[in-house]
Every structure is written in C-alpha cells, then in structure tokens.
Amino acid sequence: MGAKILVVDDDLESLKLIGMILQAKGYQIVAARDGQQALEKAFREAPDLVILDVMMPGMDGYAVCQRLRADPRTGTIPIIMFTAKGQLADKVIGLQSGADEYLTKPIHPRELIAHVEALLIRAARFQAAARPSLKAKVIGFLGCKGGVGTSTLAVNVSVALARGPAQGKKVALLEFRPGMSTLALQFGLKPRDNLQRLVDQPIGALNAEVIQAQMDRHPTGVMVLSGTPVPLGTAKSIPSLHAAAIARHLGAEVDYILIDMGADLGEVNRSLLKLVDYLLLVVEPYRIALLLAQAMLAALEGMDIGRHRVGLVLCHGAPAAVSLDRRTVEEFLQQEVKAVISPAAELAFQSAEQGQPMVLLQPESVPAMQFRQLAEFLSSL
Template identity: 35%
Template sequence: MTTTNHRILIVDDTPLNLKMVSAALAPGGYQIETATSGQMALDRAVSFRPDLFILDVMMPDIDGYEVCRRLRRMSAFAQHPILMLTANDSLEERVRGLEAGADDYMSKPFQPIELQARVKALLRRMSVATAPPLALVRNETLAFFSLRGGVGISTLATNLAVGLAQIWGEPVALVDLAFISGQSALMLNLPLRTTWGDLATPPIYEIDYDLLQQVLMPHSSGVHVLASAARPEQSELITAEKVAHVLSILRQHYSYVVLDLPHDFSATTLTGLDSANTVLLVLAPEIASVRATACALDVFVKLDYAPDKLLLLLNTTVEQGGLVRKDIELALHHPIAQALPYAAEAYLSALNRGVPPVLDQPNKPLGAILERWAFHLSREAQRMQRPATPTPAWQRVAQSNYARKTR
C-alpha cells in the first residue's frame, strides 16, 4: 500500500455508497472523511480541509451541485478538484455538474480502478491548476543538473542567481533541491535559519506565498534562498507534490527561479527538472563526466524533453589535460552551448568567504564572464529592452557588448 498525505472528503447520503467509494480509494492510502449531507459536507470542508471532494448529486438537504457552487465561492476551495458522482448519466446532468464548477464526472455504478485513476489524475493536476496559465507567468526557471558530483552545479547556480538579481535589480529565487548536504546557503554565507525543513510538517494546502516569504532567506545581492535543511532527515517529508507546489508558487512571484539539483533522478529532482524551462546540463572535461552526461541525455530523450530545453555547459574544472570541447561534442552528438573557464583559486576564495565572484569581483575576468553569462541566460524579452533604471551590473554588460561590437 502506498501512502500519501492527500485528504479526500466523500459526500453521499447513502451509507452503502460511502462505503463503496471509501473501499475503492483505500489502496491509495489517502486520509478519507465522509459526510452524509450537503450541510455536513460544507462544515467538514472547513474543519478537515480536503485536497479533493467526491460529491453525490442527489441529497435531501443541499444537493451536490449547490455544494459544488458554494465550495467554489470559498476562496480556500475555489481551485480544489471536485469529482461528481451520480446515478443519472444523462448529458444534461454532466453539463449541470460542469457548470456548477465540477472538474470531473462519473456515473454510478463505477469501476474502482477508474475512480482511482481519475482521483489520481485530479490530484496530480491540482498544483498545476492553482497556477495561472503558463503563458501569463513571465518566469524563467533554470535548473542546474549533472549526474556526477563536483562539476560545479552549486557554484554555477549560485553565481547565476546572484548575477540575475544584480543585472535586473529584482529578487531571484535560488532553490536548493540537494536535500542531503546542499550548499547554496553556504556559498552565500547565510546561516541555516530557515530551510526546507520548515516546510516538512505543514501540509501542502497550508504552504502559500506568505509562508514561503518567511522561509526563503534574503541575501544582500537580492537572491532569496530556499536552503536545504541542516539535517537530511528533516527533508524526508518533502514529497515531489510539495516541491511541485512550492515551485509553482515561486514561479508566480519571481521572474527567475534557479534550481540547484542533486546528482540523481529522484522524484523531487524530476519535479525540479520538469518545472524548468531550461535545464543546464553541466559537465567537466573528463571521461566520467562525459559518460554521466551521455546517460542524462539519454534519460531526457526518454522523458520526451524538447531538445531546446537542454543546454550543455562545459565547466573547466581541471587546469590541464582535460578533454577537448570538439571531441566531447562528437562523443555526445550534442553541441556545447557555453564553456566556462578554469578558476580554482577564485572559486575557492569565494567559497571560503561566502561571496560569489560575480558579486564582489565583476570587474575581474571570472566575475565579468559570469555576469555576461547571466545576461545571456536572461529572458529574451527582457534582454532586448533597456531597463527604465539600469543597474550598475546591466550597464557593465551593456558596455562590454558595445565594446565587443565596435572592436
């Protein structure tokens, strides 16, 4: 039996129906409560806070349509999935149900597996549905990923987030999804005051933008960090659904969300990869890293990711004797979008001081390269226009472009 923390409220005036629906959903491991009248359903909704409702239509006091309409008027449930279950399978009934605000419709008698499948699908869509249509969200989510550790994921994610915040003069969310010994906060010298650990206990429906504002730690650069917990076991309760929910809220409130992902294909990592517009697949110029990259590319093909969602990023982590860019591209059948230079000393001192090079050394070669790279990864619409009040970082990038073009 799988367990989930999703809550379902089943409403039906016939005890036998309640029993049958509950039994059909039992294998899902949901928390189930029942109500035997429309009024009881509305009361239970407030106290039990379900993630999904299953409503019978014909009930003596308030019928299912009216319960549905009233739930839709309550802001807490305006977007929650509602499945109508009715004995009358006419087209007219279906239309009435949908007009009342139901998301799905099933007639009795039902097949348990169909009910299970529909409930699963509705719950899966829930966190997506609460977000505005993607076209309206002006967000770029950039995920840094590698199956091999030590290639610079955390280093580059941090520098990119800081670079974007400095260039555009607005907050950028940096989310550490490396739950075991994540490093985003460390790289910015932030104490682990609030972390993902603080999101472990609250159920999904209690996590909103206000709560996230208390948990994300602001850094002087304008980056807001959602750090991985100090102790890994604090993150054990963070489900993929919770990650999807948190990311969908952040996408609505930040123009840029940067993800520091661990070196695995766990459910939470996959959620991060799915929610990204751009996956920066980072590799080092050595054979093990190229192998790991080939493997990751293979998985991305199987996941049906659009080819333009992936950018290969070569991070030169070795001073000498590394593989040549052309050879790596040939081996991977994939172009390298960008190569970043070797800079062990600058990164080491940055790490020890907790100040990324893009922030305190934008005029030195490494800082300048990282700053221009952050500009390059910005949203096209934003890149094409001069900001109303350009930041110093924007002006530096603009000048360097100008200098390059006129040379």
C-alpha cells in the first residue's frame, strides 16, 4: 500500500482531480474540505504528506499549516501548499507558515507527482537520520484480553532479568497506558505523572536524558516508566509518535526494553510493534481466551509480525479442576508455548498487598522459577 496523503481543498472538483492523480500512482487518499476537518483528519489518520489549499472558508491554509507544525503529532509531516494564489508575497507567507513546498495551480499531473515523490523521499531520509539506532533488545508483552496477567508477567520478568542474565545491564520497563496503570503499584512505587510530563513536551525536546529523568528506579535496578491508576478516559491519550520516540531514544541507551502493551492493537501499540524484536502473547487455558488469541495472532500476521517473532505464555490465574493443557493450546493456536506460569493465588494476593513482585517475595516458589526461566529464554534471543 502506498503512502497516505491528506488532500485539503474546499473545491470538490479540485479535490476529486488531485485524488485521482494520486490514486493512479498507488497513493492512499484522505480528503478534507475545510481547515477544521483537515486538522481532525491529520490527527486521526497520521498521513505521510499533506497537500493543502490556501483559500478556504473559516480557517485558511496558512493557519492550518501553522497548527499542524505546532502539534507534536503532526509537526514533522511534509506539507505542500497547492493553490491558485501565485504572488511572491503569498509564497513567502506559505513557506513562513511551515510549508515545505509551495505550488501554484494549474500544474501538470506529472509535475505534481514528481514533487510528492521527492518530498516523501526527503522526509524518509530525514527520519532515518534523526532516528537513534537501537542497541536495546525490545520485548513486548501483549494480552489476548484484559485480566490475563500481562502486567504481572512483565513486572516479574523484568526483575528476573535484571537480577539474573542481565545483571549489571540496563533494564527498562515501559507502558503507554493513559489510565488504569498498575505497574508502579506492583513495584511498590508511588504513581506519578511521569509519562504525562513527557507527552506534554514537544517531540523534538525528547532525548534519552530527558526520558530517564522521568523514570522511577526500583532497588532491583529496573527502570520504570508507567502511567497512572486514574480511570481510563480521564487522562490525555498518548500520541503514537511520542510513544515511539520515547522507546527509540531510550533504546539507544539501555540494554533491554520491556513494554507492557495491554491487550489492544491500537495506534500506539502498532507504532511500538515496529520496534519490538520479540512478542510474548499472554493467554489463559480456556476456550474464549484461545479464540481471542487466535484472532490476535491473525491480526499480527496482517501487520507483518511473523509467528517466528511471537511466543505464547500460558498463565493460570487460579487453580481449576478442568483447564486446557499446554499441548492442546499449542495445537489449537498452531504456536509454541514458551512458558507456563502456574497458579499461585495466595502468593499473587500477598504480592499485590505488599507491592512486591512475586519473584522477590517468594524466590523459591514455582512461579518465581518460571519467571526466571522465561527471563533466561529472552536473554538468549
């Protein structure tokens, strides 16, 4: 699928014509007919490039361009102003508003395509040059649904890793949930607005030093960046560009990044999955959970996350008289189970009450040994 281009023009015929020219070259088109609609679609669709008319009712193209440049979600998107206003003063205002190029109508379709292609190539080169190289091994923890123990698994494996095969190395545990976070609480740390402080900064102001200054340090050495336990919907959402930038900058400085991804494939997680080296999909040994896991695996394949990059973790939340065994789960999902976490209801309760990971609270327990084995596996990848 080609790059996604947002075309903004209040004239319907111009909008259709530009769209047809671009679609003929394989580009995806998102259309908007006024400034406010353009901003809404730019924030929602995250286009790769914007073609922007100037003369529109309400908010003109100059104002739209300035708003796009001022917002960290859209600040680096290439913008072509494409308008009938061809005076030198108009061009100067357009470029000063933040446009990368200023083209006047009418224009030959081949010339428009040439400018679009050149600007997309230039933007890709800039992003590659600005992107810090990752030295970290990035591991994702994704639940087939909520309540399967994804956060608990991520917390305990991070500790097992920091105190075991990655001892002396930098281990970071991240999440980008704008509410209902339990990471800090599971570590016995006081929840803070660290993540929100980072999100409130312009994306260009982020670097490894700024990010690490907002992270909590657990006595085991694990560096933690977590959301807050406020109800979902009451805190600002996390822009995917910020999430990816935080992971990239941090990944250039630490040895391991573990990401608690919750149980969704929304925009933030899709951006993070591009950075993940290996993904642990957490499942329960019950039919409904396996059906959801099956759908999740299919969706991941559709996102080019090959099954060789995914391992199952079978978590038993509580003892049950009847549950599906490891072999049945593997046969149903056609995927290897890399770890089984045994039920330990009393230990899990004490861990939550004391704010201490299970692997520390009872190091000789069966779940603690299983967490350590999983950490050893991840370090060997």
